[in-house]
Amino acid sequence: MRLPRWFHLLGSPPFVYGLAGRLVPWLRAIAIVLLLVGAYWGLAVAPPDRVQGEVYRILFLHPQVAYISMMAYVVMAVSAGIGFIWRIKLAHAVAVTAAPIGTTFTACALATGAIWGRPTWGTFWQWTDPRIMSETLLLFLFLGYLALRAAFDDRDKADRVSAILAVVGVVNVPIIHYSVIWWNSLHQGPSFMKLDKPSIAPEMLTPFLIMIAAFTVCFYWLLLNGLRGQIVERERDTRWVKQLVGGREA
């Protein structure tokens, strides 16, 4: 079987560096527009909630951030796994770039959740709530990944060892998630991820989905942007990077 040319090119650092460079301005523009539209729609246009009043408007921030935090872990683990199995350095570079972004989104999800929990549940933090627990454990998994990487001097070794941890972690995330769900829960049941009719007013659903799209694009913008830096750092001894940064060839 012959693989198409672009598939080989995706393993080439200069090509991906250029491709990411061309995509980043577009992703940035789309992310900013979507964020502004979604935020305006959610904060100003959508009607207040019958039970929660105006407080509910964090609905247009908190679930999206939490969703991206989990997506970031999957992106990190899948690319780390690809890098480990097929020894593709670029895949490792993607995993390394996704880790701090995911950590930040996870921390933000916990913070926005605490801010939302205070007025509605009357508490910032509830130890028995499964989603808070699995999000907290996700944060620890991210931090463990970063700590393991930081302990190695040899980048190649750090790539491969941390890839194993990321893959083991992604196998464990569903187990951890369902284990803590069989505790008792404060969270409302899923209202958006149901396949039948979502239990939310359409005026609220539209900005909710716009914000999900906005944060998804935002994640990939940050990922590709960081990836370019990661590529240049990893390839700093190659001729094309030296030409790129304008230095003379050594």
Added chain:
Amino acid sequence: MSAFGAIVRRDVRVALRRLSEAANPLLFFVIVATLFPLALSPNADELREVGVGVLWVSTLLSSLLALEGLFRADADDGSLEQLMLSPVPISVTVVAKIAAHWLMTILPLIALVPVLALSYSMPLAALPTMIGALLLATPTLSVLTALGAALTVSLRRGGTIVGLLVLPLTAPLLIFGTRATDFGLHDEPAAGPLYLLAAFAAFALALGPLAIGAALRVGVE
């Protein structure tokens, strides 16, 4: 299979010659369990309430301490490389080393649990469930800590990091282990969480050695 037995016998013999090293986690376990009543309250009713959690968390921490250096000595003197060069699959070697370590440190620890549980004035009737839950949960725990040890085998100071890597992954064990023990404490059927612990053990013993072997291969090269 004979290779499996040979590795287990060899590791048990090595551990027997360094008994004090094998005893350290046990001592740690007893000391931690002794500190909690000092910190919380010596009241028997309150101790009975917290006892389950304290003993489970102490088990978790002691096993972390015990397995942190599981591959370190063998990696330092080169015998780990020889084991990996041998025709025996690396997964078999890994399971054998974990089994030997479990026999030498975790099993004595579980044997100590009834004594400590009684000192926390937990009822005798709850003990079989707690021991059963520990017997089912500790193989998974050993696989997870062995993974942490394998990931850090080439680091001089891996000790503190292993906890960061492994402890978040042990949350399901803690949840269902304490839940089973609680059921036993209140005379309710504990089969549900026990089955789940058994399922985790089967899952961990089937897939864990592959990950541990991969980590060791990266570590020793």
